[in-house]
Amino acid sequence: MENLTIRVNNQLLNCKKGETLFSTLKEKGLLDPESIVVLRNGKYSSYQVIPEDNDEFTIVTEYNSIARRVYENTAAIILYHVAKKLFPERELIIAHSMSNGLFCKFNVNPLDLQQDISSLEKAFLQAAKSNLPIKPRTLSRDRAVKYFTSKGRRDTANLLKYLNNNYVELYEIEGSLYWAQTPLAPSTGYLTLFELKPYKNGFILRYPIEGNRKRIPAFSPQDKLFEIFSEFETWGEILNLAEVSQINHAIKSGEIDEIIKLSEALHERKIVFIAEEINRIDGKRKVVFISGPSSSGKTTFMKRLYIQLKVLGHRIITISLDDYYKDREELYREQGPDPDFERLEALDTSLLQTQIKDLIAQKPVRLPKFDFKAGKKIFSNEVVADNNCVILIEGIHALNPRITRLVENNPIYKIYISALTHLNFDNANRIPTHDLRLLRRIVRDRKFRSHNAEETINNWKKVVNGENKYIFPFQEEADIMFNSSLVFEFGVLKKYAVKYLGEVPESSPAFPDAARLKEFLKYFLTIPDRPVPSNSILREFIGGSSFKY
Template sequence: MDTVSVNVDGYGEVAVPAGTSAELVLEQANIEAASRPKKNAFPPLAVLINNELAPLSAPIGAPCSIKPVYPDSPMGTEVYRRSLCFILALAAREIVPSRRLTVSMAIGNGYYHYFDDNEPVSAQLLEALSRRMRELVLSDLPIRIVTRAWEEALEYFKTSNQSDTLALMEYINDPFIQMNECNGFRDFHIAPLVPRTGLLSVWELVPYRRGMLLRFPHTKTPYEMDPFSDVPVLYDIAEEYEHKARILNAESVGALNRINQSGNIQDFILVAEALQNKKLALIADRIAEKSDKTKVVLIAGPSSSGKTTTAKKLAIQLKVLGFRPIHIELDNYFVDRSRTPLDKDGKPDFECLEALDIEYLNQQLLDLFDGKEVELPLYDFKSGTRKASGRKISLSNNEILILEGIHGLNDRLTPHIPAENKLKIYVSALTQLNIDDHNRVRTTDYRLLRRMVRDYNFRGHSAQATLGMWSSVQRGERLYIFPFQGSADIAFNSALDYELGVLKVFAEPLLQAVKPQHDEYPDARRIQAFISRISPISPQYVPSDSILREFIGGSVFKY
């Protein structure tokens, strides 16, 4: 029998028979390294084979490198969460086979689930689902990957009432389809799951609105549950988006593909843009209703949420109502670089609140509210100093300030401004577009695709560079944006139902340039696999004032 040499991260080289599973390779490596201390206290959930995420059951057929994926890593967290969604879908199929379970958005450390008949989840059903999931975990059942002919897989999804998965199958012409299987239940194989249900011991299933929240541990503490902290504004966005998706008849990737292939995508785009513009008009109306007290509109949101274009489009809607919006850039209120706080690596931390001259900003705002004229500052990034801009402004009865920046929702940015004079808007791209019935599009991936395309088009950055900095971007969001999202007066969802098809056109060749030896390769391959299931949409159909133009170029707005 042929043998292959495998380099196991942290343990060295082992020789195994060709076809040995990755899990058995790791076990052999552990046995050979028994005299050394364990590298991780947790069991592996999956594996990286030549830097590509794979299930532990993956056979090793050629010399390669292997790295275990543990639950206290971002990749391990995703494997754990997908696997929990799978066993919830399994339990729902066994207990209420006639009802179609759908996964929705992330709320805190949990995924919102509901049944598409819109009947609330009763306490009895919730308890039955929880009990069955616990039984599945205790039984430690294998979760296998099985391969079936396209026709057989199609027939299974028809009989099991998985309509979103059926729609996805229409864009797939592979002769064989991989499916996850456990206890007779099958689901479309999107990405690796854990090999056994017994590895999924920590979770909560709690009632939430008309559905339920499947909660899971934080990455840093993979076998401990954190207390639940609700963010109602996120649910409000989800509910509004869900209603919009029904109007557009596009609640999944497969449904979007159908519309695109039918030749109706241009009309679809126009309606999607009109719905978003209508929302901005409603926000402008609300600002107008409060204009007797509102002096400044604060706009904040995570990276690539479309804050800048949202601010510009909102300004137009305010002009329609007779206002004269004045846009103030918070970047011009940076303290001199010599006073900028340093991060843990000793580099200037321009994202922390202390990098801004809070007192100076607040004094200028108060002066404006008192009817005085102020000269706005201008920050010179080359010299790292602030100077006078020569731009002088004052507020009359029909003028209103718009401040856009990452700290807009944090009251520590404007501590001297009375609450009734502020209106805070949270902007994010919270897509409700699912891959199929039980697999969701990650909001962070949605924004990452936007960022990747914009970085390449306007900053000359490769996909590898964007992927490499993304974890740092997310850390900043967790510190400076997400803790304050619940304090927003208004939430605006900048996601457009069709944009993944457009972003695919730009992102696919960029991702192909990331190679197996790069640290960013696992994420590149994961996103490649995700967008491969989306039918491409021509960028020429995107209106010139669309938020999407902020990322792909060709906007009527200046940035």
């Protein structure tokens, strides 16, 4: 048999033509049992790929965000696979992220959900014990569409109809084919650690998160987050949009302008509702705390809330916690030469508490503005919180009880904002919220902050780590949540993001994720900017906003 030469972790290897990378490494005793994904010529790939001559592979040994996503997507496909075998008359829907897992439900309410969950767990475990291979299969797009149509899986067939590729990579388990948004694990045997946790009208598929593949974190319910996802699903039903293919159909049929108007109207309706909730709070001076992760649209949300509160007759004072950083010299003394600006201790909370108390007491206050070049606070003109005043306080720590407790004996209201997309590719593949926020940030950073996509991607892990420490643990503290995602925005972001992602050099550590995101965006048709209103949250990222930032 003809041999090929490949390079694995910079080591030259001979392999048999037509043999998978998995088989080659196993035969040579080089298979890492802890690794579930590889890089092939700089792009994420399955171990079950058949190498070509001179291919270069890098083993992903760390259980990082991409390895976790491969684990997650493989678990979702296995679950969907066994559900089809157990309950052929029903459809399992992998709906959205929840409590370090994926919330799943059936399209019809089962008679005995607990019994069904137990059956699914047993079938999943049996599949894992059987160590079934999960092999890539390349089909023409038309043949793939026919296959999924013949199997009654129109959600996947419709997704592929709009793909502008001649061929599509699928994955085979026991003769059944599945589409997946990332490579999958080499076999079902890699996923022995999982849990199905009953929750609300469905259950949560839980698995190890990045950093530790040997442990599933303790379960913490997220009832308020579930409510906001449910609200957005209702919006999706109003718009008749739950899948990417339905957005693409609306673009093709000329209905997208109306969908944009309806989506923006639903946003405005929720902002008006929040303003009215604040208005109903007793007290002459009300303090509102607003928090959310990066690129959730907090700034535009605050500006639109400001307008609605003004309509209700309130005077507004806005405070950004970013302006309360301790002067840099003080931070150097406390933390050393490389201070962590995302820690709560980096803020001058004593000054913040004093100024909030003075504002509530109607004393004049000179609010700070942090000068990042000079590394110190500059104090502005005096403000006074008169009767019927609302004080809006925004920042990543705004829902931390150590901040909200600074307000004593006065009404407060807490808002959490994030971009929680309810769109799915198909019933087995949900769209990660992180990808939406990352794409927003890539576009905004490149257009307005002189940071290219390579820098943004390379910095994203640090951003997410900060969110996991300082934002997500306190999201359930909110009195209300606002979902800033817009059902049409991937199509609008696409033309910018594809261009900026294409600027990432192949030699960069950011290239694999840039390539993954470019592939991700192929499934969305492009939407022009023109119909997006000037006060849209999306304008914060693409430009053309009527607000100043």
